[in-house]
Amino acid sequence: MPPKARAAGKAKGPTKRALAEAFPAGEVLTDTGKKSWKLGAPIGQGGFGMLYLANEDNAKPVMADAPYVIKVEPSDNGPLFSELKFYMRAAKPDLIQNWVKTNKLKYLGVPKYWGSGLHEKGGKRYRFMVMDRFGLDLQKIFEERGKVFPRKLVIQLGLRLIDVLEYIHEHEYVHADIKASNLLLAQKNPNQVYLVDYGLAYRYCPEGKPKEYKEDPKRCHDGTIEFTSIDAHKGVSPSRRGDLEILGYCMLQWLCGRLPWEDNLQDPIYVRDSKIKCRENIKEFISKCFSSDNTPGEMLKFMEEVKSLGYTDKPNYQKFRAILQEGLKSIGATDDDKLDFSVVSGSRKFSKQKTTKRKKVEEKGESSNEPDTGPVKKKAATKKNEVNGMEKNAPKKQLVEKATQTSPAPAAIKRRTRGRPKKNA
Numbered sequence: 001m002p003p004k005a006r007a008a009g010k011a012k013g014p015t016k017r018a019l020a021e022a023f024p025a026g027e028v029l030t031d032t033g034k035k036s037w038k039l040g041a042p043i044g045q046g047g048f049g050m051l052y053l054a055n056e057d058n059a060k061p062v063m064a065d066a067p068y069v070i071k072v073e074p075s076d077n078g079p080l081f082s083e084l085k086f087y088m089r090a091a092k093p094d095l096i097q098n099w100v101k102t103n104k105l106k107y108l109g110v111p112k113y114w115g116s117g118l119h120e121k122g123g124k125r126y127r128f129m130v131m132d133r134f135g136l137d138l139q140k141i142f143e144e145r146g147k148v149f150p151r152k153l154v155i156q157l158g159l160r161l162i163d164v165l166e167y168i169h170e171h172e173y174v175h176a177d178i179k180a181s182n183l184l185l186a187q188k189n190p191n192q193v194y195l196v197d198y199g200l201a202y203r204y205c206p207e208g209k210p211k212e213y214k215e216d217p218k219r220c221h222d223g224t225i226e227f228t229s230i231d232a233h234k235g236v237s238p239s240r241r242g243d244l245e246i247l248g249y250c251m252l253q254w255l256c257g258r259l260p261w262e263d264n265l266q267d268p269i270y271v272r273d274s275k276i277k278c279r280e281n282i283k284e285f286i287s288k289c290f291s292s293d294n295t296p297g298e299m300l301k302f303m304e305e306v307k308s309l310g311y312t313d314k315p316n317y318q319k320f321r322a323i324l325q326e327g328l329k330s331i332g333a334t335d336d337d338k339l340d341f342s343v344v345s346g347s348r349k350f351s352k353q354k355t356t357k358r359k360k361v362e363e364k365g366e367s368s369n370e371p372d373t374g375p376v377k378k379k380a381a382t383k384k385n386e387v388n389g390m391e392k393n394a395p396k397k398q399l400v401e402k403a404t405q406t407s408p409a410p411a412a413i414k415r416r417t418r419g420r421p422k423k424n425a
Contacts, residue, residue, distance in 0.1 A: 252286075
């Protein structure tokens, strides 16, 4: 039985949406640019949509090494429509390529948008989006490695994500749901990592005008409970400082195994108050995560810098990079662009124990401007037999497990979050 709804508003159940129907391999979809795409085998299924291997339409069938995936859901549903707004504004290939060139980056971990449109079949309309194909998500690797990552790796992931956040922030968006399950390795290059799932992406600065700080009890605790920002716990719209705070929590968990508040994730008030207390004394917070002889100084400085940010402040991204680079130097390492996931020993302070199940509710669709204040559902912190948050439903021979072959795609259709902030058109 789910916990009682928050006192701030009357309980309201999650919006019911139509389930996706499977399309046969070979089905051809035409996007708004009149480009045709051929569907291959389905590789994932969520509550409202399907994920397929795909290729540009040609005379040959879509093979297992297809470079694209297409996400399809009934047109009346909201999740994919919401995500499309971000991709169409900020993830077009030329925008990303120009940014990479201007900022002299080797790559940018933002998935590219290749097309979208509507498709009719059997008297029904479906919305679809074409994206790059990716490999394994970091949550799966994190669990396989005993829920601890090497310090060098964590710092490198932080550096790559600062690049991503600076890009999406400069394009008027914040992500609001950074976590290991939303970080995917490139299909052909396991040294590249991409931040996916922009279902909660929020346009914090439409037309260059930042949103004002305003607490809304109806929107409290949006995001993934263990990582979401203090602002989100208070019902405040996502912000740039919130993204960096979430990144800080993720990095700390990857380093030490568990965050101090993971013993009671079913109580969002407890989690919120724990985070506030930790922000008040960051040094003590860090000491709770690590043994005294194994404290990463860069994380103390990182969280202190996050604390110094105002709600509408533009972060000094270069300062955050410098903090992490200093951390690499302190362990005699350099950013060699190689992501080494080797297991390390003796780095976790917490005992390995089952994490309390997260509190989540299914997100509201884009058709409504009212936040979802429905009852909270219980869901396991991690799910087995999934491809990027969706159940594997294709034959085993069509679903590849290796990092160089697995085919999760950006933007999980089945949400792992507790509600959705209001979007801006």
